[in-house]
Amino acid sequence: MRHERFVTEGASNPARRARRAIWAALLPRRSRSAMRLAIGAGAALAEFLAVLLTVLAVQAIYHAAALHAPMPLASALQVGLLLALFVILPNIARGEYSIENYLAGGPHLRRSASLWLGAWALLLLIGFLTKTIGEVSRVTAVAAFLAGLPVLLATRSASLALVRRLATTRLASARRVHLIGYDADIASFYAGQDTDALGVRVIGTSYLRSVPLGAGAEERRRQLGEDLDLAVSVVRFLRPDDVFVLVPWTDAEDVALCTDAFLRVPAALHLRPAQVMDRFKDMRLARVGRLTGINVGREPLSPIEVALKRSFDIVVAGVALVVLSPLLATIALLIRLDSPGPSLFRQKRYGFNQEAFSVYKFRSMRAAPEGAFRQATRNDDRITRIGRVLRRTNLDELPQLINVLRGDMSLVGPRPHALAHDRSFERRIALYARRHNVRPGITGWAQANGLRGETLTDADMQRRVEHDLHYIDNWSFWFDLQILVMTVLARRAFRNAY
Template structure:
C-alpha cells in the first residue's frame, strides 16, 4: 500500500473502528450493565479483523467516488461480520452474545461508518488536492511517450503540468498542445523559474545514456525525479514494481494468483463456498436437466472436454451434453442452427443451464466462478501464434463466467477479430483482477444471459 493511500486508509480506519468499539461497549453496558469479557474479546477481534477485511475490499481508497466507496465499505463490513461469525461458530461461543446487541451492531455499525465516511472522505480528497496543487511538474521529452503521459496527467488533474522540455537531438512535434518551454540546456533555469517539484523523464530506451546523465545531474536539485520506462511495445500482464534486496524490479508478466497469495486464497474460498451453495439451491434444476438430457437422445448426461486450465494444465470441463453423439474428428464450435444440437440441448444452451455442472469443477478447485472462459485444446492450438499473448489468458484459473462474457463476447468466434476482442478482455480482467471485480461480474452475469449470441 503506497504511503499516501496508507495515511488515508489508517486515518479513516481509526475513526471508524473507534466508533464501532464505542458502539459495542455502549450496547453491552445497556444490555448487561458492564462490558463483559466476551464483548472485550469481540472488540479486539473487530480491531484485528477489520484491517485485512477493509484492505482486501480497498475501503477508503482515495480514488473511489462516494457511492463506490460506500459499496466497498459495505462489502468490507460484511466480510468482517462473516469472519467474526465463522470464528464464533468454530469456537462455539456464539451463545455468549446477545442477539439484540449483535443485530444492532451490524446495522447501526454500518450506518455510523457511512455517516463518518462522507465527511472524512471529503476531507481526505481536499487534503490530497492541496498537496497535489503545490506539486508542479515538468516532463522531459516530446515524443509519443511524453505526450501520452501529459494527457494522463491532464486527465487526472492531480498536479499542475507546466510543460515539456525537449531533448536536444529529438525533433519537435509540429502540433503539440502542451507548451515546450525549452531544451535540456535550460532545465535548471526552468526548475527555478516555475518552482518545479516533480520532474518526469519520458525518453525512449534508446536514450539510456542521456537518462543516466540526467539522473546524476539532478541529484542535487530539490525535485522529485520519476523515470517513465517506455514499455508500450510489450504486452504487460499484471505488471508491478517491487524491490529485491535493494534492486528495483519491474514485473512484466505475473499471475495474480502468485503475486497476491492472500487475495488468491480469498478467491478460492469465495469460489468453493458460492459453488457449494449454488449446487444445493440448484439441485432440482440439475436433476431435472440430467433427466431431460438422458431422455432426449442416447449418450451420457455429461460432456467432459479437455481444456487448458491454470498455467496451461489440462483439465476436464463438465457440461450437460447438448448435442447428439457424433464422430467428428475435428473440434468445431457450435454455430447457430447447428444440426448436432438436440431440442433439449438448444434450450439449455440458450439459458446457459448446460454450464451448471462447472460448479462442480469450481468446487474441485480446477475452475473459478470468474475468469477467462476455457477453450478446447484444439482451438488453443489454432489461435496460438495468430493472436499475440493468446495463451497468457491461462495465467489465472478459467471461469464459468468472465469479463468477456458480460461484455457481449459470447457465442461463436467465427472471425479472428472476435477472438482477439475476447482475449483483450480476458487480459484486461487479469490486469485489473480483484475480489471486488469478481463480485461485480457475478452480479452482472444473470443479465448477460439474454444475449442474442447464445445458442
C-alpha cells in the same frame, strides 16, 4: 529546444487578472499540501464517523425496541471507537486516503471489506482477552457487523466518486507536473492519456532536439547537455512538484543524463517509459532478497491462498451438486426428449499449466460426428430448443461442478476455450497463454462483464484476455465472491448468451 508553458485559468479575464492567474499557476502554492491533507483527513473522518455512528445506532435501536431501556453509552462508545480506529489506522498507515490512491483503479471495496473482517477479529480478540466488551450483546454485535460493512463500502464509494469528480486540472491540490522528452515520446503520452482525468496539472513541457543523422557521440552528448541545461533552468523557474522523463529506457545514456540533470532541482523525479508503462498497468517496484526490480505480474497464489480457494471450491461445488441434483436430472431428461444423443457433452480443453482435460457441459446442440471445430454463432441452427434456454440462462455449465470436484477447474477463473481457439489466439494475442497460470473457472471476470459468445475479431478476444489477466493479477477471495454474485444477479453477465 523548445518549451511549452500551460495556464489553465484566467485567459479570458482582463490583463491584470490574467497576469495574476499566470503567476498563481507558475509559483508553488503553500496551501496545496494543506488541501491534500484536508482531503485525506476528510475521507478518514467520514469512514471513522460512519463506523462509529453505525455501531451506536444499532445498539440504540436494539435497546429501545427489544429491551425497552437506554443503551449503555460508555460500552457502546468503547466498541464503536475501537472498531473505527481499527479501520482507519491501517488505512492511514498504507496511504489509503491519499489522492493518488483514490485516483488509482485498485480494488478499494475489496480492501475495505477485508479490513472490516480484520477489525472485527481484532476487536473480538481484545474483548475476549480483556473482558472489556461484556455488556455488548451478541445480537447487537452481529447486527453491527452486518450493517457496518455496507455503510463502510458506501462511504468509500462516495469518497471515491467525490475525489475523482474534483480531481481535474482545476483542483487546487493537484500536483503540478513538468514533462521532458523527444517529440515522439511526448506526442505518445498525450495520445494515450486523458490529461483532464489524471488528477495532475501539466504546467510545462520541454522538448529535446533529435540528433541529426551522422552526428557522433560527442556531438550527441553536447546537444543533449545544452537542452538539459535549458530545461533545468525552466524547471527551476516553474518549480513543479514532479518532473516526468518520457525518454525510452532503450536510450540508456539519455536516461542517465536526464536523471543526473533533474536530480539537481527540488522536484520529485519520475522515469516513465511509455512502452513499458502502457503495457503493464499494475507494475510496481519489488524487492526479492537484495535484488530490486519492477514487478509486472503477481506471483502464483500462496499455499494458504490455494488452500482457501480449493476448500471453497470443494464445499460449494459439493453442496451445489446435492442441492441441484433434481434440477440436473430434469435437464438431462429434457435434453434426451428434445433431440437424440447423450445429455452430457465432453470436449478437450486446456487447464492449469496447459494440461488438457475433458470439460463437461449439458448438450445444447444437435449431436454430430467428430469433425472440425466450429464456434456457435447467434441463431445457429445446430442449437436445440432446450439448448437455447440452457445457454441463455448459463445452466448448460452446471455439469462443470464435477470438473471442480475433480480439480480440473475452479468455480471462478478464466473460461477454458476450445483447443482450436487456444492454438489460434495464442499466436495472435500477447500473453494469451498466461490465462493458463491458474485453474480455469465455470465463470470469470470477463463473463461477469458480459464478454462471452462469438468472437468475431481479435479485438473481441483481446478484451476477454485483458479481463482474465486483471483477475489473475488481482485475485482475492472477495473478488471470487463478487464474480459469483455478478454471474447470478448482474444483467450484463447474461449479455451475448446464445
